[in-house]
Amino acid sequence: MTTTTLAVLVPLLPFLGAAAGLLLGRTTPGFVRPLAVLPPLASLVLAALVAARQGGDAAVDAHTELTPTGSVPIELALHIDGFAALVAVLIAFVAACVQIYSTGYLRDDPRYPSYAALVSLFTSAMLLVVYSGDLIVLLVGWEVMGICSYFLVGHYWETPEARAASLKAFLVTKLGDVPFLIGLFALATDAGSFRITRVLGAVESGGIDHPTVIALLLLAGVAGKSAQFPLHTWLPDAMAGPTPVSALIHAATMVAAGVYFTARLLPLFEASQAAMVVLAVMAAVTMAGSGLAALAQDDIKRVLAYSTIGQLGYMTGALAVGDRGAAVFHLLTHGAFKALLFLAAGVIIHAAGTNSLAAMSRTHGLRDRIPDAYWTMTVALLALAAIPPFSGFFSKESVLGAAEHVTSGHTGHVPAAGWIVLVAGLLTAVLTAAYATRLWLLAFRGQGPEAADHGRQPLTMTVVLWVLAIPSLALGGLAYRALPDWFDGRDLTPTPLTSVLGTGLALVGGLLTYGCWQRTTRLAAGTPLGAVAAHPEEDAGLVEAEAIATHQPAYGDIAYAPDPADPSRLLLGPLHRHAAAGFHLDAVYTALFVRPVQAGASLVRFLDREVVDTYVQGAAALPRLLGAAVRRAQTGNVQTYVSALLAGTVVLAVAVLLVATGV
Numbered sequence: 001m002t003t004t005t006l007a008v009l010v011p012l013l014p015f016l017g018a019a020a021g022l023l024l025g026r027t028t029p030g031f032v033r034p035l036a037v038l039p040p041l042a043s044l045v046l047a048a049l050v051a052a053r054q055g056g057d058a059a060v061d062a063h064t065e066l067t068p069t070g071s072v073p074i075e076l077a078l079h080i081d082g083f084a085a086l087v088a089v090l091i092a093f094v095a096a097c098v099q100i101y102s103t104g105y106l107r108d109d110p111r112y113p114s115y116a117a118l119v120s121l122f123t124s125a126m127l128l129v130v131y132s133g134d135l136i137v138l139l140v141g142w143e144v145m146g147i148c149s150y151f152l153v154g155h156y157w158e159t160p161e162a163r164a165a166s167l168k169a170f171l172v173t174k175l176g177d178v179p180f181l182i183g184l185f186a187l188a189t190d191a192g193s194f195r196i197t198r199v200l201g202a203v204e205s206g207g208i209d210h211p212t213v214i215a216l217l218l219l220a221g222v223a224g225k226s227a228q229f230p231l232h233t234w235l236p237d238a239m240a241g242p243t244p245v246s247a248l249i250h251a252a253t254m255v256a257a258g259v260y261f262t263a264r265l266l267p268l269f270e271a272s273q274a275a276m277v278v279l280a281v282m283a284a285v286t287m288a289g290s291g292l293a294a295l296a297q298d299d300i301k302r303v304l305a306y307s308t309i310g311q312l313g314y315m316t317g318a319l320a321v322g323d324r325g326a327a328v329f330h331l332l333t334h335g336a337f338k339a340l341l342f343l344a345a346g347v348i349i350h351a352a353g354t355n356s357l358a359a360m361s362r363t364h365g366l367r368d369r370i371p372d373a374y375w376t377m378t379v380a381l382l383a384l385a386a387i388p389p390f391s392g393f394f395s396k397e398s399v400l401g402a403a404e405h406v407t408s409g410h411t412g413h414v415p416a417a418g419w420i421v422l423v424a425g426l427l428t429a430v431l432t433a434a435y436a437t438r439l440w441l442l443a444f445r446g447q448g449p450e451a452a453d454h455g456r457q458p459l460t461m462t463v464v465l466w467v468l469a470i471p472s473l474a475l476g477g478l479a480y481r482a483l484p485d486w487f488d489g490r491d492l493t494p495t496p497l498t499s500v501l502g503t504g505l506a507l508v509g510g511l512l513t514y515g516c517w518q519r520t521t522r523l524a525a526g527t528p529l530g531a532v533a534a535h536p537e538e539d540a541g542l543v544e545a546e547a548i549a550t551h552q553p554a555y556g557d558i559a560y561a562p563d564p565a566d567p568s569r570l571l572l573g574p575l576h577r578h579a580a581a582g583f584h585l586d587a588v589y590t591a592l593f594v595r596p597v598q599a600g601a602s603l604v605r606f607l608d609r610e611v612v613d614t615y616v617q618g619a620a621a622l623p624r625l626l627g628a629a630v631r632r633a634q635t636g637n638v639q640t641y642v643s644a645l646l647a648g649t650v651v652l653a654v655a656v657l658l659v660a661t662g663v
Contacts, residue, residue: 003053004062007078010046010088011127011141013039014095018120025113036099036116040123044092047127051085056486059084061197063133072188079133079196082486083328087260088130090335094252095123097464101343102244104458105350115155119248122148126253130260135184135194138261142225145254146173152249153241165240172234176224183217186210187268196264203267215268215275218261219282226258228316229286232309233586236293239301243346246301250308251339259315259331263324270322273414280320280417284424287313289583291431295438295568296579299355300345303439307384308338310428314399317421322413323402325487330395336471337383337392340376344465347373347457348443357442358566367444370457374444376465376472381440383472385433385506388499391475397494397502400425404498422498429502433509438567441517516567 017039024031054060063077080088099119106112125148128141147170154166188194190209191202202208222228227235235255239246249255262269262279269275287310294306311334318327351370352360360366367374383392403425405411406418569576578584633644 003050003060003080004078006046006050006053007060007062007080007131010043010050010092011124011131013043013046014120014124014127018117018124021113021117021120025117029113032113032116033103036120037096037103039120040092040096040099043123043127044089044096047085047088047092050080051089054080054082054085056082059197061133063195066137072193074136074194075134076137077133077195078131080131083263083324084130086332086486087256087328088127090332091123091126091130091252091256094335094339095119095248097339097343097468098244098248101247101346101461101464102242104460105244105346106242107458111155115152115242118148118151119245122152122248122253126257129257133196135188135196135199138196139181139184142221142257142261143177145257146170146177146225149173149238149249149254152245153238155242155245156240159240161237162240165234165237169234169238172231173224176221176231178220179217180221180224183214183221186217187214190214199265200267203271208268208271211268212272212274215272216278218265218268219275219279222258222262222316223282224258225261226255226312226316227309228258228282228312229289230585232286232290233582233589235309236297236302236305236582239299239305243301243342243349246305247339247342247346250305250342251335255308255312256331256335259312259319259327262316262319263327266319266322266324269319270413276320276322276417277414277420279316280414280420283313283317283320284420286310287317287424287428288431291428291435292572292575292579293582294435295431296572296576298358298580300348300357300360300439300443301342301355303357303435304338304341304345307341307432307435310432311338311384313428314396314425317425318399318402320417321403321406321421322411323399325492326395326398326402328487329398329492330392333383333391333395333471333475336468336475337380337390340380340465340468340472341384343461343468344373344377344380347461347465348377350457352443357439361442361446361566362448363446363450364448365450366446372462372465373457376469377443378440379469380472381436385436385510386429386502387433387506388503389473391472393499393503394492394494396425396429397499398492400429400498400502401493401495404495426501426505429505430509433506434513434571435568437510437513438517441514442566445517447521513567513571516570520567520570 017035021032021035024035050060059079059081061077061079063075066074066076099116102112102116102119106115109115122145125141125144129138129145132138132141150166150170153169154162156162157166184194187199187208191199191207193199193202203211208214220231224231235250238249241249269279290306290309290313294303294310297303297306311330315327315330315334318324318330347370348360348366349355351373352363352366354360379390383390386393386396388394400422403418403422406413407415407422408418409415572579581587
C-alpha cells in the first residue's frame with residue numbers, strides 16, 4: 001500500500017466506524033464497543049506507518065480536483081510533513097485511549113452508542129484537518145468538530161448546565177469562525193488557490209496583498225477554536241460533558257486545531273509583524289490569566305480546563321516568536337499528560353462522588369482507594385508543572401528558550417514579542433506549579449473522616465492511565481533531540497538560562513503553595529467538618545452527571561462552603577474572588593453583547609406584535625367593517641331598494657344641473 005493510500009485510510013476508518021455505530025447501535029448493541037475501539041486503534045497503526053515512511057523527509061503531497069469552481073478550484077489534497085505525521089499519531093493514540101476508557105466509564109449509559117459514534121466522528125474530523133492539503137477540506141473538518149463538540153459537551157442534556165455549556169461552546173467558536181471563513185476566502189483570492197502549498201508559495205514570493213488583515217481574521221478563528229483570550233470562556237463551561245470527552249477535546253482535538261492551523265500557515269503570520277505582536281499579547285494574557293483562574297477553581301475539571309487554556313497559550317507564544325517546532329513539541333507532550341490528567345480526574349470523581357476539591361479536602365483515604373489514579377495523576381501533574389525529567393519540562397523550556405532567543409534581536413522577529421512571551425511564560429510557570437500542587441494536596445491529602453466508598457473502577461479505565469503515564473514521563477526526554485529533524489531543523493534543546501530559571505520558578509510556586517497549605521490546614525484544624533453521606537451510585541458517568549446537576553452529590557451544602565484549608569485564598573488574597581469568576585469576563589460579555597442582543601430581540605418582538613400586527617389586523621378589519629355596513633343595507637325589501645334607487649337618481653340629477661348652470 002502506498003503512503004497516500006494509508007494516509008487516506010487514517011481519517012476514513014473512524015468515520016466508517018462512526019457511521020456503522022450509528023446504524024447498528026440500536027439493533028445490534030454487541031457491536032458498538034468493537035466499532036468504537038477498533039477503528040481508532042487501526043488508525044493509530046496506520047498513522048504510525050505513515051509517520052515512519054515520511055520520516056521527517058520531504059512532505060507527502062497528493063491531490064485531485066474535487067469540482068471545477070472557476071479561478072480558485074477546490075481540491076481533495078493531502079499535505080503530510082513531519083509535524084503533521086506526528087500530530088496524527090498523537091490524535092489517534094489519545095482517541096483510542098479515550099474510547100477504551102469510555103467502555104468502562106459509560107458502561108451503563110443508554111446513550112453510549114451515539115456517544116461512541118460522535119467521538120469517532122470527532123477523531124476523523126481532526127485527522128482530516130491535520131492531513132488536509134486544501135483549506136476548504138480543512139474547513140470541513142474544522143466545522144464538523146464544532147458540531148460534534150456541541151453534542152458531546154451536551155451529552156448529559158438532562159442538566160441545564162450541560163445544555164447551556166454545549167450551546168455556549170457552539171456559539172463562541174462560531175463567533176470566531178465567521179472572520180476565519182472571510183480570512184480563508186481573502187487568502188485564497190490573493191493566492192489564487194486553496195492549496196496550502198500554493199498559498200505558502202504565494203506568501204514566500206510576496207503575492208499576498210493584505211497579510212495583516214488576513215492574519216488577524218484567521219486569528220479570530222484560532223482564538224475561538226483553541227480557547228485563547230478573549231474567546232476562551234467556553235472551555236471551562238464545557239466541563240459539563242463527560243470526562244473522556246474533556247480529555248479528547250483538551251488533549252488532541254478541537255483546541256489543538258487552532259494551534260496546528262497557525263503552525264501550518266506560520267509564514268503567513270510572519271509576513272505581518274503586527275499579527276505576530278497581537279499573537280504574542282494574546283498568548284501572554286491567556287497564559288497569565290488562566291493560571292490565576294486555575295488557582296482559584298474548586299471544580300477539579302475546571303482547574304484542568306484553565307490549565308489547558310494556559311498550556312495552549314504557551315503554544316501560541318512559541319508561534320508568536322516564530323518557532324513552530326517548539327509549539328508542536330509542546331502540543332505533543334501536552335496531549336499525553338493532559339489526557340492522563342482528565343482521565344485520572346474521572347477516576348477521582350468516581351471514587352469521591354464529587355467534582356469539588358473542597359469536598360475532597362475534607363476527607364482522607366482517597367489515595368489509598370485509587371492508587372493507580374494517585375500515582376498516574378502525580379506523574380501528569382509533575383509533567384504539567386515542567387519538573388525534570390518529565391515530558392512537560394523539555395517542551396515548555398523549548399518555548400521559553402525560543403522566546404529568549406528572539407529577545408536578543410538577532411532574528412527577523414520583533415524583540416518585543418519575545419519579551420512578552422518570555423515574561424508571561426515565566427510567570428505562568430510559577431502559577432502552573434502552584435495550582436498543580438494545590439490540586440494534588442486538596443485531592444489526596446485531605447483531612448477529616450474517611451471518604452465514602454463508591455465502588456471499584458473498571459480495569460479498562462486503570463489500564464489506560466498507565467498507558468498514558470509512559471509518554472507523560474518519557475516522551476520529552478526521548479524526543480526533543482530527534483524532533484528537529486521532523487520540523488524546521490531548529491534546536492529544541494532547552495537553554496541553560498531558561499531551564500534553570502523556569503524550573504526554579506516552578507519549584508518556588510510548588511513550595512510556596514505547600515507552605516500555605518500547611519498553614520491553612522493548621523488554622524482549619526478546629527473547623528467542624530460535619531457528616532459525610534455515602535453515595536450509592538457506582539457508575540462513573542452517572543456519578544458525574546449528578547455532580548453536574550446538583551453540584552453537591554455526596555457531601556451536602558457543607559462540602560461547598562469556603563474551604564478554610566484552601567491555600568489559594570492565602571496566595572491570591574482579595575484577587576481570589578475575581579479569579580474564581582474568571583475575572584468576570586462572562587459578565588462583561590453579558591453586558592456588552594448578550595443584553596443588547598436580548599433588548600434588540602425584545603424590540604423586534606414588540607414592533608412585530610404591536611406595529612406590524614396592528615397594520616395587518618387593521619387591513620383585515622376595514623373590509624370586515626365595510627362588509628358589515630353593506631350587509632346591513634341588504635334587507636331583501638324591494639321597496640327599500642327602489643326608494644334608494646330613486647333617491648340616488650335625484651341626487652345625480654341635481655348634481656348635473658348644478659354643474660351645467662355653473663353653480
